[in-house]
Structures are given as C-alpha cells and as structure tokens.
Amino acid sequence: MSKQLLQGNQAIVIAAERAGLGFFAGYPITPASEILHELVGRKYIKVMQMEDEIASINACIGASLAGLKVMTATSGPGFSLMQESIGLAHMMEVPMVIVNVQRVGPSTGMPTFPAQGDIIQARHGSHGDYFPIIFYPNSVEEIYRHTFSAFNAAEESLSPVLLLSDGYISHLYETVELTNYPVVQRGRPPLGAGNRHFTGLTHKDSCPVTSSPEVHRTLLAHFQKKCMQTCANYNFYEYIENDTADTLLIAFGALSRAIYNFKDKYGVFRPIRLFPMIEELKDFASRYEYIVVLEMNTGQYCYEVESLLHREVELLALPGGKIDIKEISDKLQELRQASSKQVTIN
Amino acid sequence: MEDTMRFKRFLKEENLPTPWCPGCGNGQILKSACQAFEELNFDKRQVVIVSGIGCAGRSAGFFDMDSVHTAHGRAIPVAEGIKTANENLKVVVLSGDGDLLGIGGNHLLHATRRNTPISIICYSNEIYGMTGGQVSPTTRLNTKTVTTPEGNKDCPVNVQAIIKAHNCFYARSTTFHLAHLKKSIIEALRHPGLSFVDVICQCIVNNGRRVGFKDAFEMLMYYKNNYKINDNTELLKENEIGITRWTSA
Numbered sequence A: 001m002s003k004q005l006l007q008g009n010q011a012i013v014i015a016a017e018r019a020g021l022g023f024f025a026g027y028p029i030t031p032a033s034e035i036l037h038e039l040v041g042r043k044y045i046k047v048m049q050m051e052d053e054i055a056s057i058n059a060c061i062g063a064s065l066a067g068l069k070v071m072t073a074t075s076g077p078g079f080s081l082m083q084e085s086i087g088l089a090h091m092m093e094v095p096m097v098i099v100n101v102q103r104v105g106p107s108t109g110m111p112t113f114p115a116q117g118d119i120i121q122a123r124h125g126s127h128g129d130y131f132p133i134i135f136y137p138n139s140v141e142e143i144y145r146h147t148f149s150a151f152n153a154a155e156e157s158l159s160p161v162l163l164l165s166d167g168y169i170s171h172l173y174e175t176v177e178l179t180n181y182p183v184v185q186r187g188r189p190p191l192g193a194g195n196r197h198f199t200g201l202t203h204k205d206s207c208p209v210t211s212s213p214e215v216h217r218t219l220l221a222h223f224q225k226k227c228m229q230t231c232a233n234y235n236f237y238e239y240i241e242n243d244t245a246d247t248l249l250i251a252f253g254a255l256s257r258a259i260y261n262f263k264d265k266y267g268v269f270r271p272i273r274l275f276p277m278i279e280e281l282k283d284f285a286s287r288y289e290y291i292v293v294l295e296m297n298t299g300q301y302c303y304e305v306e307s308l309l310h311r312e313v314e315l316l317a318l319p320g321g322k323i324d325i326k327e328i329s330d331k332l333q334e335l336r337q338a339s340s341k342q343v344t345i346n
Numbered sequence B: 001m002e003d004t005m006r007f008k009r010f011l012k013e014e015n016l017p018t019p020w021c022p023g024c025g026n027g028q029i030l031k032s033a034c035q036a037f038e039e040l041n042f043d044k045r046q047v048v049i050v051s052g053i054g055c056a057g058r059s060a061g062f063f064d065m066d067s068v069h070t071a072h073g074r075a076i077p078v079a080e081g082i083k084t085a086n087e088n089l090k091v092v093v094l095s096g097d098g099d100l101l102g103i104g105g106n107h108l109l110h111a112t113r114r115n116t117p118i119s120i121i122c123y124s125n126e127i128y129g130m131t132g133g134q135v136s137p138t139t140r141l142n143t144k145t146v147t148t149p150e151g152n153k154d155c156p157v158n159v160q161a162i163i164k165a166h167n168c169f170y171a172r173s174t175t176f177h178l179a180h181l182k183k184s185i186i187e188a189l190r191h192p193g194l195s196f197v198d199v200i201c202q203c204i205v206n207n208g209r210r211v212g213f214k215d216a217f218e219m220l221m222y223y224k225n226n227y228k229i230n231d232n233t234e235l236l237k238e239n240e241i242g243i244t245r246w247t248s249a
Ligand SMILES: Cc1ncc(C[n+]2csc(CCOP(=O)(O)OP(=O)(O)O)c2C)c(N)n1
Pocket: B053, B054, B055, B056, B057, B072, B095, B096, B097, B098, B099, B100, B123, B125, B127, B128, B129, B130, B131, B136
C-alpha cells in the first residue's frame, strides 16, 4: 500500500488504469482535460484525441465492443454533445465509463468554476427510456475508489456508467491510499467472435424488431432489471444521524463537504450513487420533519428526492460556483424561520 | 454450393428480405461487397461491418458477421474505435451519402487525416432516401427534391477532393458497372490505409421518379451511358468512374 498526493483528475486516471482501462477517446475541455493529459503515453492504454465529443463517445463504443475497457471524460458542453450516443450505448449494451467534470452552465457559463448543473442531464439527457448508474464522490480518495466502482458496475450491467465530478473535486489535491480494489472482467466476447448484430433499433436475439410494443417493453424491462441488480452491489451513501434535529440536509459532491459543518444541528445524508436513488433514504427521511436539498444549481436533485419520498422537500439553490459556509448557514436559518412561521399560521 | 453463389456465406439469409424498395440499388452494393469478401477469401470472424442510419445504414444487419448499426453519422468514429482496439480486424463501413458526408462529414474529414485503416463504402443515391427524398450533400446542382422544389442551388460535396487531399484511397463506381464495382471494393479492401468507395446508386422512389426517370432500369441505363471507366488517373472527372491512382506519400 502506498499513499500519494493526487489531484482528483489524476486519481481517476490511476484508478482507471488499475481497473483495466484499455482505450480512451476524448476532446479537450476544462476542468476535465488533465484526464486526457495524464493518460497519454501509458503503455497499455490507447488514447485518441478526437475531433469532438460525439466522435469520442462513438470511438469508445467501438473500442468497447471490440473488447477493451473504455472511458471518456468531459464537462457539461461536451456531455451535451454525447447524449444521443449515450442512448445508443444503453440500447446496444456497451459498457463504458463517462466522466463529467461539471462546470457552470448553460453554455460556456463560468468555465473552471464548479457546478452541479448536469444532474438532470446525467439521468435523463438522452431520448427514450434508459436506466443509468451514476456515482458522484466528494473527495480525491473517494473518486479514486469509485472509479473502480464505475468500471465494475459498467461491466456488470453492460451499460455506460457515469462518474460525476465538479471543477472543485477534480482540481483538489488530497492524499490517497492507492488500494487495489477488486476488478470485474468482461463477460461478453469481443467483436470478431460471432455473427451478432449490435443495433440502436429495438431488437431481439440480435435481430431488429421495429413494430412490436411487446419486444420493446421486454427490452426496457431487461435494461431496468440488470441496472437494479447491479446496483445492489454499489449501494454507496453517507448518513450522519442527528436525533435531536428536526431537519435532514441532503447534499453531494463538492457542496457536501461544506455541509459537515452543520451536523450538530441537522441530520446529513449524502448519496454517492445518485441514480438509481438510494432506497434507504426513505427510512432516514422519515425520522425528520423537514428535508432540505442543497445543490449548486436551481433545483435538479430536489425533484427526484421529492418524487422518491412523496413529500414536500425544500431547496437551497446555490448556483454560480460559490461555496460559502456563512451564506449557507444564513440561508438555512432563513428557510427554517420561513417554515416555522408557516406552521404558526396554520 | 455453386462457386458463383459462395458470396452468400457472408449473408444472414434468414434476415432477408431487406426493407429496400423494388428497384433500389442498395442490394447490388451489398452483393458486390460479399463477392469482394469471397474473392479475397475473408474469414468471417475477422471482419466487422459498421453502418450508420438510413436505408443504406440498414446494411449491417444482413451480414453473417459481427456488425454494428450506430447512430446517424457515427459509423466512422465507431469503426475507428474498433480498429484502434483490435488492429487484426478488417473493419468495413457501409452507409449512405447523407450519413457519411452530411451529419457525419466532420468524422470523415478527420478519419482521412488520421488515415485510420478502415474501408468505407458510400451508397451515393444523391438523396436522403429513408426520410422521404430531401436534398442531400451529394445532390447535383439544379436537381429538384422535396426540399428544393426550384432545384438545388448548393454545390454538391467534392468527396473525391476530401479523400485525395489526405492521400487516402478513392474509387468511384455505379450499380450498373457491377464488375467494376466489385473490383473497386476489392482494391479498397486491399489498401493499407483508409479507403473510400463512392458508389452511385439508384433511388427510384424518392429521387429518380421526381426528376423524370420512368423506372430503375432507366436510371441504370443513364449510368451506363453517362459514365466512362478510367482506372488510370489521379483524379476522376465528373462523368468518369474509376479506381484512382494512389502512391504512398
Ligand atoms: C440525429 C438524427 N437526425 C435525423 C435522423 C433522421 N434520418 C434517418 S435516415 C436520414 C437520412 C439518411 O440519408 P442517407 O444517409 O443518404 O441514407 P439513405 O436513406 O439515402 O440510404 C435521416 C435524416 C436520425 N435518425 N438521426
């Protein structure tokens, strides 16, 4: 075992290499570019700098079907370009890891400032129905560990797995214990081994079936089932109980690091696997009168929490790349005062 | 099996018939590709077929080899990923003119620059066939289509120039000149770098009939009369088909 001082993006690269990465295709974008830089020149990893992110994810699809473990890395603008082919990769059951180091959007926004504005895009950005597994760690040590999780979950589910980061976590330096976590190998034979037809069309047994609702529904059920089965092994979250508190705070990624400051007054829940959502949250949430989701956007995960819990959830929206403990503390106080006023009026 | 039918071993006959209209030229290209594979004695487990989206894009589903039917315009980067991952595979792209030169045009530009050793067979029916006959990047000047009722005012893409600019292999043929088409595909498959075969093919339903052809046969006769074979040139003229000369740089 060895400890090393690493940047978040470097940690992703070292973990990916140890998890068996064989191919990377990408296009430069801050704050994800260090991943591309660090991968160049490694002996067993083929690296292609493509003409854009669309080419990158499609080259990854090809290389993955050809038998290699593959990864691409980008930020919001590039992630938007990849969306159509993310759906294709789900439809063709192509394992891969997609890293999205979030920055402030929409559009070019505030490059290099951290954001959490791609939560909905990560879950729902492609067209049609699909069931992505999405991890979002909050430290360099954790992103190292969950890069392994992402590769393994991709192999187990034969689907693209998203590893979310943000400009803060990816550029942070922390010491990491370079543990060799177990690695899942590919079960399916590579291209050249048979007469299979991988297609984005609805299909059954390697054959397009484009006019049967039953076949389509069966296919979606299959996707959902293997996603849920895989997730049972990747149920990652952090929960800090506070039995004197009436409010549970929910946060993830960079922002969640600030929330630990409030654990004396609040319960804290931090999903590491954002999707599929952590079922245990239902139980934890039932112990509190109020639920507040804090996120660096104008409310994206908040709606997901609301629909999981079937109850009202408050939002503390912090877009624009700023994490300020004093601001958060003041705003939390305001929220509580507002809702206690409501209680007395009622 | 009769020798002339041996190409059929590359087809998944149980998936036939194709969804293509009566008179369509795509089947001839599919067959010519299989004949070229047969002539080169390819091992089915060493070839991977990649297609994009469109009528031509359905080609991948009819081969008895591993095949990938990608998103619209994305056959080339998928093929490059496959080839880069496993250079022992022969990777062949079969797709349409709109797919390869329109929505996927940027990928072609950069794949030729990288000279990735893949073979690309372009079904150039000069129209967006599958979506109902809209103008495509290869539609000739002044041609009437669903979206150019007054005639196409934009210059068709000079694909030969793009391919040759990066010193890749370029051949042009038609679905009338079947012996030449087969030979073009064979030479493309033998080429060590990126090769491109531009196949002019008839789409009677969504193109030909709108510009005055009575049937597919008339379109083929037009190819016969209009195109002269020239296999001994650096650069083909507009009314020529041929396998252009290639010299390693
Ligand atoms: C991203 C995207 N845009 C549009 C379409 C609709 N579409 C399907 S096929 C096609 C045109 C294909 O034309 P071409 O490549 O020339 O093939 P052909 O049908 O003529 O053989 C289009 C625009 C699509 N499937 N995906």
